[in-house]
Amino acid sequence: MAPTAGIDWASGSHEVCISEEGQVTERFSAAHDERGIAALAGRLVKLGVARVAIERPDGILVERLLAAGLEVLAIHPNQVKAARARFAVAHGKSDRFDAYVLAELARTDAHRFRVLVPDRDETKALKALTRAREDLVGVRVELANQLRAQLGACWPGALIFSAVDSPISLAFIARYPSPADAKGLGAGRMGAFLTRNSYSGRTDPAELVARIKAAPQGTAGKAECAARRAVVAGLIDALGPIVAEIAALDTQIHERLAAHPDAEIFRPLFRDPRTTICPATLIAELGDCRGRYPNEAAMAADAGMSPVALESGKLRVATFRRACDKRLRVAVATLADSTRHWHPWAKEVYAKARARGQDHPHAIRTLGRAWIRVLWRCWRDEVPYDPRRHGNFNRFQTAGG
Numbered sequence: 233m234a235p236t237a238g239i240d241w242a243s244g245s246h247e248v249c250i251s252e253e254g255q256v257t258e259r260f261s262a263a264h265d266e267r268g269i270a271a272l273a274g275r276l277v278k279l280g281v282a283r284v285a286i287e288r289p290d291g292i293l294v295e296r297l298l299a300a301g302l303e304v305l306a307i308h309p310n311q312v313k314a315a316r317a318r319f320a321v322a323h324g325k326s327d328r329f330d331a332y333v334l335a336e337l338a339r340t341d342a343h344r345f346r347v348l349v350p351d352r353d354e355t356k357a358l359k360a361l362t363r364a365r366e367d368l369v370g371v372r373v374e375l376a377n378q379l380r381a382q383l384g385a386c387w388p389g390a391l392i393f394s395a396v397d398s399p400i401s402l403a404f405i406a407r408y409p410s411p412a413d414a415k416g417l418g419a420g421r422m423g424a425f426l427t428r429n430s431y432s433g434r435t436d437p438a439e440l441v442a443r444i445k446a447a448p449q450g451t452a453g454k455a456e457c458a459a460r461r462a463v464v465a466g467l468i469d470a471l472g473p474i475v476a477e478i479a480a481l482d483t484q485i486h487e488r489l490a491a492h493p494d495a496e497i498f499r500p501l502f503r504d505p506r507t508t509i510c511p512a513t514l515i516a517e518l519g520d521c522r523g524r525y526p527n528e529a530a531m532a533a534d535a536g537m538s539p540v541a542l543e544s545g546k547l548r549v550a551t552f553r554r555a556c557d558k559r560l561r562v563a564v565a566t567l568a569d570s571t572r573h574w575h576p577w578a579k580e581v582y583a584k585a586r587a588r589g590q591d592h593p594h595a596i597r598t599l600g601r602a603w604i605r606v607l608w609r610c611w612r613d614e615v616p617y618d619p620r621r622h623g624n625f626n627r628f629q630t631a632g633g
Contacts, residue, residue: 234282236342238334239272240327241288248272249331250279251339256332269293273300285338287312287330289348298350305338305345310555312337349521354492359516361488362509365481366559372397372474379405379467386460387411389447392440393433397471403429406468410461411450417441485512494520497610500617501567501603503574510566517560518611528608536561537601564607568600577625578603 235252243264250258258279262272273296276284284297289306297304315333316325337345351359376397383390387410393401407425408414422437452460489495489512498511518524518531525531532538536556542549571578581602585595602624610617619625 233339234280236335236338237276237281237284238331238336238338239284239286239293240331240334241286241291241293242327246272246293247327247331249328249335250276250281251332251335254336254339256335259328259331264293269296273297273302276300276302283338283342283347285334285345287334294348295350298348304348305342306348307334307337307345308555311345346524349519349523351520354488355494355516355520358485358488358492358512361481361485362513362516363559365478365485365509368474368478368481372471372478375467375471375474379464379471382460382464382467386450386452386457387464388450389414389444391447392443397475399475400426400429400431400433402468402472402475405464406472409464409468410457412457413461414444417444482508485509488512489515494611494614496616497614498607498617500619501607502570510563510570513559513563514567514607517557517563522612522614525608525612528605531608531611532601532604534560535564535600535604537564537597537604564600564603565596568596568603571603572596572599575625577622577628580628 233253235250235257238249238251240247245264245268246262248258248260248262249256260275262268269292272293276297277300281302283303283305285305285307286294286297287307287309288294294304294306312330312333315337316323316329319333319336320329376395380391380396383396383405389411390405390408393404395401396405404425408417419436419438419441422441426437426440450457486508489508492512492515494515495511498514499505502511525534529538533553534557536553536558538553539550540553542551568578568582572582573579578599581599582595585598586592590598606617606622
């Protein structure tokens, strides 16, 4: 049997263990730099290593191993943690020992783990863009909450628009960061401000001014007002570029999605053909390798749409699945939540779930699980969603739905 290798990944240096027939033949460290990674890949190929196990599915090291022609297994850290007891009685942990555990899992349990297959360049680009956008949206939400809290404490009258981080709201707060700055603001000046900033809402300027005057007045002193004004100005300066960058990423994702060969598979699932973020995330997280999900149950589990069964004696319960691809779960849940409003079959599945006593998040997962059956078939066969071939939808219509 050809040797197997386990790599305990680290940001500075990787611990490597090579095992053959259960015996450790080599141990060494490889620096996480160009020279170290190149030497590592070359050494594994020279030793005839059959497969390599590592605790992460992506990154430069993984890509270089795949480029060298090595078979790479991605093993979740929780699975490595659970397997340690097979190889040691004491509850110790070290990087060298984890590398050994990975090498042994690659030797004895390779059939249990997914072999990594690199995605095409277009899919990698979509993944980079959608994940970067998700990170920036998280930062935007955090800063917007801080801004809202500051304004609520000293200047609630500035919260007159629906979203505090919308372009028009940011422009208004930047122009009037404190109550003192808004003294003398009337309907005329508000109208001129809205025109300069291309306000697309339908609220009359006089109504906006009335909202400002109706807001509660703070009692902060001069020093506190000056301090909070400076904080608000700083948050505005931080939020502006982030909001602009998210808009730029939206444009790039739209362009990349239009050029992706799998775009047409998911486009019919959305009522608005201009929808971009959700289908792009689905493509990025599902990937290109059709063998990644051998059946729809595997896709449902990875998307967090199926529960985890706990059965022991008379105990039989289903619990929320936490170990999954969180980004894929959000994308499928977004699809389910949008279709329940316009797709007759989806609306029926959701309504029945609520009638059985499920709360909204649970009912969305139930609908998402139902959509997974459709998604998996379309994705595997590389065919766009066609309602005429949707069996449950057709049966629903035949029954008079």
